Each structure stands twice: as C-alpha cells, then as structure tokens.
Amino acid sequence: MGLWRRLSSMDEQQGHFIQQQPSLKSLEGAGASQQPSLVSSMFSAVSGVGGGDGIHGAFTPPRRQASPVGLPSLSPLSLVGFRPDTEPEQQLLNKGIAEEIRTFLPERLKIVDTWGLVYSLYQNGSSLGTLYKLCDEYRGRRVGFVLVVRDGTDSTFGAYLTDTPHPAHSYFGTGECFLWRAELHAALPPPPSADTSDLDNYRVTTIASTNQHSDDTPSLLSPTPVDPTTNKAAVPTPVSHTQSIRFQNFAYSGVNDYCMLCETGFLSVGGGNGKYGLWLDDSLSKGRSGECETFLNRPLSDEGEKFNIIGVELWVIGAT
Numbered sequence: 001m002g003l004w005r006r007l008s009s010m011d012e013q014q015g016h017f018i019q020q021q022p023s024l025k026s027l028e029g030a031g032a033s034q035q036p037s038l039v040s041s042m043f044s045a046v047s048g049v050g051g052g053d054g055i056h057g058a059f060t061p062p063r064r065q066a067s068p069v070g071l072p073s074l075s076p077l078s079l080v081g082f083r084p085d086t087e088p089e090q091q092l093l094n095k096g097i098a099e100e101i102r103t104f105l106p107e108r109l110k111i112v113d114t115w116g117l118v119y120s121l122y123q124n125g126s127s128l129g130t131l132y133k134l135c136d137e138y139r140g141r142r143v144g145f146v147l148v149v150r151d152g153t154d155s156t157f158g159a160y161l162t163d164t165p166h167p168a169h170s171y172f173g174t175g176e177c178f179l180w181r182a183e184l185h186a187a188l189p190p191p192p193s194a195d196t197s198d199l200d201n202y203r204v205t206t207i208a209s210t211n212q213h214s215d216d217t218p219s220l221l222s223p224t225p226v227d228p229t230t231n232k233a234a235v236p237t238p239v240s241h242t243q244s245i246r247f248q249n250f251a252y253s254g255v256n257d258y259c260m261l262c263e264t265g266f267l268s269v270g271g272g273n274g275k276y277g278l279w280l281d282d283s284l285s286k287g288r289s290g291e292c293e294t295f296l297n298r299p300l301s302d303e304g305e306k307f308n309i310i311g312v313e314l315w316v317i318g319a320t
Contacts, residue, residue, distance in 0.1 A: 074111065077102065079315075081117025090122040092148045092156060092313045097182045100247040101146055101160065106176055109144050109317045118145070119314040121284055128267060128282040131314060132166055138316055139164045144176075146315040147269070149280070149287065149300075152308040157181040157289075157300035159269040159278055165262050165314070171271070173259030175252035179270060179277050179297050183246040250277070250297035258294045270294035275305075284312050 053059055077098050082091055102110055117123075118138075119131045135145075145161040162174045252259070258271035270277025272293030278300060279288040287309050289300040301307035 074102070075113040078114045079117070080114060081315075082120075083123055086120070086123060090120075090311065092120075092150050092311045093146070093315065096245050097156065097247070098146075100182065100245060101180060104178060104180070104249050104251070105144065105160065105317070108142070112318050114320060115146070115315045115317055116319055117313065118316050119312070121309075121312040126284045126312075128280065128284055129264070131267075131284075131312075132262075135164045135166065135314070138319060139166060141319065143316050143318040146317065147278075148311075148313040148315070149278070149309060150311040151287070151301045151303055152310060153302045154310075155181070155183070155300070155302045157278075161260060161269065163260060165260070165267055167262055167264050171258050171261050173269075175254065175259070177252060177259045177269065179250040179295050179300060181248045181250075181300050185244045185246060248298075250295040253294060253296045255293040255296075258292070270297070280309065280312070285309050 077095055079093060079095060079098060098115065119134050124130050124134065138145075141164075143164075145165065147158040147161060148156065149158050150156050157180060159179050160177055162176045163172050256272050259269070261268045261271065265282045266279060268276045268279040270292040273291070275290030275292050276288055277290070277292040277295050277297050281287070285308070287301070287307050288305055289297075289307065290305045291297060291299065299305055
C-alpha cells in the first residue's frame, strides 16, 4: 500500500506539472507571434542598427567609433650637463640622434624629457675608472644609460644600457639593451624647379632649349632676383644648413644573455662567437666592434672591427 500511494502521488505531481506548461498550440498562437519581435529588438540593441539577427536577415555587427582623445605627444628632449667651455665639435650627442634613440627605449623611460651627462671624455679625461666612479651614485636605481662613441672616421655609435656600468665578474643587464649606429648626411639640394631665391647656396639652373634652334643655346629657368629699389642683384637670405640622420638599431636577439660585461680593464656590450658587439679599453683610446650573437649586429665602426676612439659620452635617463 505504501508503494501504491507513492506511485500515485508521483502521477498526480506529473499531471499538475503538465497542466502548468503552455501547450504547443498556444506558443504558435499569440505567444509565438511576439517572439520574433523580441529577438529582433535584442539584436537591434546589440548591433545599434535595424539589421537582421542572422536568422531573420543578415546580421549587422556593431560599429565602433574611434576615441576622440588621442595619445599625448612626447615633450622635446633636453640634454643637460655640458660645460659652457665645451666646444660644439666636442659634443657627441645631439638632439636629433637622441630622439632616434628615444623611440627604442622602454616606455617608462621614453616619457623622460631630460637626459643628464654623466661622463664626457673631453670634460672628465680619458679614463674608464673615472666613468665607473661617476656612475656609482646611480647603482640600484631604475635608470637607463646611453653610451655614445665617436671613432676616427667621425662615425657615431653606441649602446643603450639597462644597468649601471661597474666592474663585475659576470655578465649582467637585460634584453632591453641594444646597440645603435647613426650616420649624418647633408640634406639633398633643392630640385631645379624649386624657388631658391632665399637660399644661401643659390644657383642658376640651365637646361637645353625646348625650341629646335641650330645653335642649341641653353635657356635660363630661374634668373637671378633683382632688387627693384637699387636695380641690382638681390643677395639671398642665408639659412642654416640641415642634416638627415640614418639610424640603425640592433635589438636583443635572445641567443644568449651576454648583454653587459664590465671589468677594470674594459667595458663591453654584447658577446658570443668570440666577438664583442662593442668593446672599449681602460684608457678609452681603442675599441672593437664585431658581429656578436647577442644583437646580431654589423660592425658599428667604419674603420673595421678595431677602431680608434675620439670621444666617449655616457648619459643617464630617469635619474630625476
């Protein structure tokens, strides 16, 4: 009897549940007629347009608009540390090369707009020990260093260092280190059709006459400007010469961890395969640069793997 009562109660519960469920015909009636409109409204809200939902018409994805707020531009760099008596030809790093190096720096240092001169061969003497001593105050701080070297052919190259240069018994530094090389080229002259009346290297351009004359006399395209007040040739206004920079960056390859190795007798950046990417002796008069595995670089100096050092500078970034 107990089993019969249990089965009977289960039948009654199932019947009550079935009565609560809407019939299929009712869904096909008024209720079903409301479902397409509900689904369409949902997809319209998502897509933002009156397109289909993928079943009742083609689905139109939402359109995203670009943010009106752009990224802030970087402030111009300021290089501080040169003494007033330092001649311009003794200053290795200029703002043009510094801006090129800046694009490859870590983001935390890229926003720094003031670089400080730590060491200069012209100002502090030719000694690697002096360079190490001037760097002691930056040890343990989250700063970066830019090493600048000039060789006997006036080529400018160097490295970015993630750690403070100091004598050590093993390699140190991270994969953010890189080697770089900059070549300065004179700006190209203006084309013959350009107005050169305001240039200090003003020239008169001549070409063959378009008329087929027997004497082939050239015709002047840009005659010398004349001052109407004096009826004499006007003197062009002098302008400053510009230069173009060809910059090369040699980033960390990941082949080895030979980023920096400094001892009392030398300073080196990159290594492997028996060569250094950049190596300077203790007197900062001789250097080497070869194709190392750390950066897969070409020799940085035009003199070859061995070169003479004319100038050295070390700059700190993020010290203030």
